[in-house]
Amino acid sequence: MNWFVAKVVYQIICGPGTHAPQFDEQLRLVSAANIGDAWEKAGELGEQGQYAFKNQKQELVKWQFVNVPEVYPLSELKDGMELxxxxxxxxxPDTYLAWLQMKSSQLEASTVLAFAHS
Structure with a gap:
């Protein structure tokens, strides 16, 4: 078996879908014999990962599987490798950089909090 990184994409639809379009791009680690099998397996994971729930306004929010647009083989797994x-x-760019800094700060804070409770 070989390892692959597959991008699984979902469209997030809330209520009638009149909001700004949203897509969730997930990178999944997949074990398969070849790239074709990895693509099929990632598609199955995508189908299985679809779900829906009601939000506070009782609108249906759903993660609808779109497709698997990319699959990359990994020749080896090693610490720090680029996936x-x-x-x-x-x-x-300023908004993008501010968003990255905020996400990093949130991750740092949650990591410190989790470490303090362990």
């Missing part, structure tokens, strides 16, 4: 790369071209 995926994407060039981002944000409309507003």
């Amino acid at each position: 995926y790369s994407r060039i981002e071209e944000p409309g507003n």
Whole structure:
């Protein structure tokens, strides 16, 4: 068996879907004999991962599987290896950088909190 990184994409639809389009891109580690099998397995994971719930306004929110647009073979697994790369071209670089800093701060805070409770 070989290891692959597959991108599984969901569209997030809330209520009638009149909101700004949202997509959840997930990178999944998949073990398969070849890239074709990895793509099929990732598609099955995508189908199984669909779900829906009611939000506070009682609107249906659903993660609807779209497809698997990318599969990359991993020749080996080692500490610090790059699994995926994407060039981002944000409309507003300052907003993008602020968002990255906020996400990093939240992760740092939750890590420190989890360490303090262990």
